[in-house]
Each structure stands twice: as C-alpha cells, then as structure tokens.
Amino acid sequence: MSCQNSSFYQRPTEVVAKDLLGKKLVRTIRDNNKQFRLAGIIVETEAYGYSDDLASHAYVGPTGRNKIMFGDVGRAYVYFTYGNHFCLNVSARRSKVEAGAVLIRGIEPVEGVELMRQFRPVDYIFSLTSGPGKLTQALNITSSLNGTDMTSSESEIYIEFGKRPKRIVTTPRIGITQAVDKEWRFVDPSSPFISRKFQIKVS
Numbered sequence: 001m002s003c004q005n006s007s008f009y010q011r012p013t014e015v016v017a018k019d020l021l022g023k024k025l026v027r028t029i030r031d032n033n034k035q036f037r038l039a040g041i042i043v044e045t046e047a048y049g050y051s052d053d054l055a056s057h058a059y060v061g062p063t064g065r066n067k068i069m070f071g072d073v074g075r076a077y078v079y080f081t082y083g084n085h086f087c088l089n090v091s092a093r094r095s096k097v098e099a100g101a102v103l104i105r106g107i108e109p110v111e112g113v114e115l116m117r118q119f120r121p122v123d124y125i126f127s128l129t130s131g132p133g134k135l136t137q138a139l140n141i142t143s144s145l146n147g148t149d150m151t152s153s154e155s156e157i158y159i160e161f162g163k164r165p166k167r168i169v170t171t172p173r174i175g176i177t178q179a180v181d182k183e184w185r186f187v188d189p190s191s192p193f194i195s196r197k198f199q200i201k202v203s
Contacts, residue, residue: 003151004159009073009092013100016092017047018170018186023162025107026153027139029115038116038139040107040129041162043191046173047184048089050099054178058099069099074151077101078136078143085133088141090150090159105132105174105185108193131195165190 004023009016020042027038048056048069057066057079068077068091077089093100107129109116116138122128129135136142141157150158165188173185174196187194 003153004074004161006072006074006151009090009151010095011092012094013049013092013097013102014047014184016090017045017102017184018168019164020045020090020102020104020159021168021186021188022164024110024160025104025135025139025157026160027112027141027157029140029156036112036115038109038112039160040109040111040135040139040193041191042104042106042159043108043165043188044104044106044194045186046103046105047092047182047186048101048103050093050097053182055173055176055182056099056101056179058101062099066099068147069101071147072149074149076145076148076150076157078141078146080143081133086136086142087132088136088145088157103132104135106130106187106191106194107135108191109138126192128193130193134195 023042024039029036050058058069062070068075073091075091089101089103091101109129119140120138129138148155148157169187169189170183171185
C-alpha cells in the first residue's frame with residue numbers, strides 16, 4: 001500500500017495529527033537476509049507546534065535534540081524521555097511555520113504481533129502498544145531511526161494510507177503543564193489501545 005507523501009505533512013500540525021488516525025504505522029526489521037513487517041493502526045496522536053506552543057520541544061528554537069522538527073516534513077523525530085523510553089513523532093507543519101511534529105501515542109497492532117511481544121513481553125494484549133513508550137518498545141524503535149524519511153516504503157519506519165475512523169475525540173494533551181488549553185490530542189474512541197480515557201468531544 002502507498003505511503004503518505006510529503007504534501008500530507010505540509011499542513012497545520014494539528015490537522016495532520018487528526019488525519020493520521022486510521023493510517024498504518026509500519027516498521028520493517030531486516031535480520032540475516034530476512035525481513036519482518038510490524039504494523040499497527042494509529043489510534044491516538046498529539047500535535048506540537050512552535051512559538052505558539054509552550055509545551056513543544058521546538059518552543060526554545062532549534063537545538064541538537066529538536067532539529068528534526070525544523071527540517072523537512074515527514075521525518076521521524078525520535079527522542080528518549082523520562083530516562084526509560086523512546087517516543088516517536090513525525091515532523092509536520094504548514095510552509096509558513098518553522099517547526100512542528102505529531103507524537104504517535106497509540107497504535108492497534110495488526111501485523112507481526114508475536115514479534116512485537118518478543119520486544120515487549122506483556123501478557124495483556126491491550127498493554128502492548130497503548131502508549132508512546134509502549135509502542136516504540138514493541139516496534140523496536142530507538143534513536144537510530146531519528147531523521148528517517150517516513151514517506152518512503154524503503155525506510156525502516158513509514159506510514160501508509162488507511163481508513164479514517166468513524167468518530168474522533170479531541171482532548172487536551174497528556175503529561176504537560178503548559179499550553180494545557182490546546183485540545184491537540186486526537187483519539188479513535190472505538191479502539192481499546194488508547195493510552196488514557198477521555199471526556200467525549202466528538203468532531
């Protein structure tokens with residue numbers, strides 16, 4: 001199936017975050033001339049902006065850590081947080097804005113589940129990928145993938161077309177103390193793989 005091209009990501013970050021719901025996140029792993037495909041439907045995202053968003057890594061301006069947010073759109077921004085897990089974002093913003101990215105917070109696993117469970121050995125299936133740190137562990141995503149072109153199916157991680165959910169819920173973002181008024185978290189309420197419950201606001 002075809003990937004989302006760069007024009008998909010060159011739009012307002014919060015619009016891209018909403019439109020990523022239902023798309024398929026794909027991770028390919030090559031080992032000893034074998035290739036394994038892990039994939040899940042994106043069910044939860046958060047948008048992070050630039051100078052209008054105190055909660056964004058980009059708010060302070062370009063740094064060695066956040067430079068992907070200021071570069072080409074459609075690139076993986078992978079960072080280590082809280083001293084124990086990685087988070088996966090994809091750079092996205094309209095052309096007149098200098099920076100932005102979408103955090104992928106949850107996916108519903110559909111391919112390669114057994115291999116995911118080797119990377120993240122949990123008994124409860126709904127705990128496998130229901131959070132940003134959980135999904136990166138299950139898909140074996142580390143900082144080595146930072147900067148990867150997620151618009152190419154030749155990459156080790158990319159995003160394919162998918163079907164938009166019938167309903168989308170918007171809420172404030174999770175785990176932040178600034179810019180808490182922005183309702184830039186988007187959730188597919190039908191999925192049991194979201195990271196946290198919400199107050200329903202259908203859009």
